[in-house]
Amino acid sequence: MSARLRALPCTSVQGIPFIATRRLMKDSPTLDDVLSESEQLLIVEALGCLKERKEKALRDARTKGAAGGRRFEERDYGLAAIDRLLKKF
Numbered sequence: 001m002s003a004r005l006r007a008l009p010c011t012s013v014q015g016i017p018f019i020a021t022r023r024l025m026k027d028s029p030t031l032d033d034v035l036s037e038s039e040q041l042l043i044v045e046a047l048g049c050l051k052e053r054k055e056k057a058l059r060d061a062r063t064k065g066a067a068g069g070r071r072f073e074e075r076d077y078g079l080a081a082i083d084r085l086l087k088k089f
Contacts, residue, residue, distance in 0.1 A: 031088065044089045051082045 054077040061072045
């Protein structure tokens, strides 16, 4: 880190000075910079298929019942994480 950055008062985010964090975020590539439109569409399609399969597996697991009497939840299958990824596209 340069002396100029060390001299500036700043808070830190996970141990990285806030100023450096802002610079890293500003210079970070976007999905459009990294992936072509067709690649993005393939990822969205794959995530959609994965979500459908996991939803079916969850329905099947709920129908059959869980070992130990515990009810399966969406979080057990990562459905919320898939939704968060889809929102990024």
